Amino acid sequence: MQPQTEQGEGSAAAAKEMEEEPHIERLPADLLAHVLALLSSFHDLAMAEGVSRRWRQAVGRSLASRRRLSFAGQRTGDDSAARMVRAAVNLRDLDVSRGCWGCHITDGGLLQISTAECVGKLTAISLWGLAGITDKGVVRLVSRAHSLQHLNIGGTFITDESLYAVADNCTNLKSIMLWSCRHVTAAGLVALVSKCPELACINVGGMRVSPESFAGLLSISPALRIRSVPEIVNASVQVS
Numbered sequence: 001m002q003p004q005t006e007q008g009e010g011s012a013a014a015a016k017e018m019e020e021e022p023h024i025e026r027l028p029a030d031l032l033a034h035v036l037a038l039l040s041s042f043h044d045l046a047m048a049e050g051v052s053r054r055w056r057q058a059v060g061r062s063l064a065s066r067r068r069l070s071f072a073g074q075r076t077g078d079d080s081a082a083r084m085v086r087a088a089v090n091l092r093d094l095d096v097s098r099g100c101w102g103c104h105i106t107d108g109g110l111l112q113i114s115t116a117e118c119v120g121k122l123t124a125i126s127l128w129g130l131a132g133i134t135d136k137g138v139v140r141l142v143s144r145a146h147s148l149q150h151l152n153i154g155g156t157f158i159t160d161e162s163l164y165a166v167a168d169n170c171t172n173l174k175s176i177m178l179w180s181c182r183h184v185t186a187a188g189l190v191a192l193v194s195k196c197p198e199l200a201c202i203n204v205g206g207m208r209v210s211p212e213s214f215a216g217l218l219s220i221s222p223a224l225r226i227r228s229v230p231e232i233v234n235a236s237v238q239v240s
Helices: 004-020 031-037 042-049 053-062 078-087 107-111 117-121 135-142 160-169 186-195 211-220
Strands: 068-070 093-095 124-126 150-152 173-176 201-202 226-227
Touching: 031 053, 042 053, 053 078, 107 135, 117 160, 135 160, 160 186, 186 201, 186 211, 211 226
Parallel strands: 068 093, 093 124, 124 150, 150 173, 173 201, 201 226
Antiparallel strands: none
């Protein structure tokens, strides 16, 4: 009779343990990953990773299914952002804009992100207002983003070098935000418009380029819409 007693006590202990275990911990791994995929905040995902090894693995699975990832307004740095982008193998829309709280991405972060598997499949990238990036990081990133259609690099300190890289590697580009890119010249814009036949919209507000230069762009692409009013969009520049 003793073995039956011990078995009964073991079953009771297991039942008690299940009662004490949070309901969410009983979810299958795939279902937990689906729940975590609903989180839009980078901060929440980072917190979820720290719960346990199981949750860290679930966050990885959730990132693998994401089509859009935004760090805008989140306190994040190069290493943490790059780690998540590398895990998001099916990503199509990447937003690392500097929000009100600051997304502190530098060239080092862009260099890491450029090695991610998803970069070649990205159709939209926003680097809006990142004061810590230069041509070095942007050129490396766009050189691998061959599917890119929408690019927001407004409010940065890039030069024509970045636009030459975009022109050479992102021939499917449809729209670009260059608001307040004061180091870009007419030469960079001409290269961009000449080599990107699908370019439909360009925002040039706050740039130091003459009206005559813009007229020259229209002679290359008469259907091009040139906007001078800043349109800050979280994800990317969208053609309306």
